[in-house]
Amino acid sequence: MASRGVRIVAAVEAAKGALVLVAGLGLFELLHRDVQAIAERIVEHFHLNPASRTPRILLDAAGALTDERLAVLAMGAIAYSTARFIEAAKRIKAMGVSLLIAESNLATASRIADRLYAIDRGEIIFHGDPGAAMANEEVMRTLRG
Numbered sequence: 001m002a003s004r005g006v007r008i009v010a011a012v013e014a015a016k017g018a019l020v021l022v023a024g025l026g027l028f029e030l031l032h033r034d035v036q037a038i039a040e041r042i043v044e045h046f047h048l049n050p051a052s053r054t055p056r057i058l059l060d061a062a063g064a065l066t067d068e069r070l071a072v073l074a075m076g077a078i079a080y081s082t083a084r085f086i087e088a089a090k091r092i093k094a095m096g097v098s099l100l101i102a103e104s105n106l107a108t109a110s111r112i113a114d115r116l117y118a119i120d121r122g123e124i125i126f127h128g129d130p131g132a133a134m135a136n137e138e139v140m141r142t143l144r145g
Contacts, residue, residue: 010091017084024077027070035062035070086111106133106143118142 030038039062040050048055089099089112103109109116110130118126118133120142126133133139 006091006095010088010095013084013088013091017081017088020077020084021081024074024081027074027077030065030070031067031074035065038062082108106130106139110134 036059039059043050043055043059050056050059086108089101092099093112093114099112101109101112103112106116110133113130115128116126116130116133117124118136118139125142126136126139
């Protein structure tokens with residue numbers, strides 16, 4: 001049985017992953033929108049003085065954001081989130097708990113899994129060691145589309 005500390009660390013890693021994933025998806029939502037106007041509405045809503053230091057930082061940062069910067073930030077957040085979920089899964093696995101994870105990225109799945117199943121159009125086309133999946137031509141052909 002895993003120690004309470006390991007369970008807490010796994011839960012914290014999963015929570016960090018979830019929080020950053022939500023933030024990353026929120027950033028994607030801001031693409032093609034007037035972020036400066038949104039920041040101004042937030043400052044106004046909370047009755048903050050836009051000339052004060054903290055609101056000014058928010059307004060200046062919002063004014064400097066472009067769609068490209070937002071996209072990069074969002075992708076970075078999602079990559080970080082993926083790393084946190086992988087860390088949580090490894091810690092849960094170390095506790096001796098079995099996990100069933102549906103993952104379309106073979107490289108990510110291989111970092112976590114002891115056994116891997118590849119399914120194409122509802123049929124299992126491979127099951128076994130993750131390393132062997134990477135060497136399986138049918139699996140690789142299916143992944144390439």
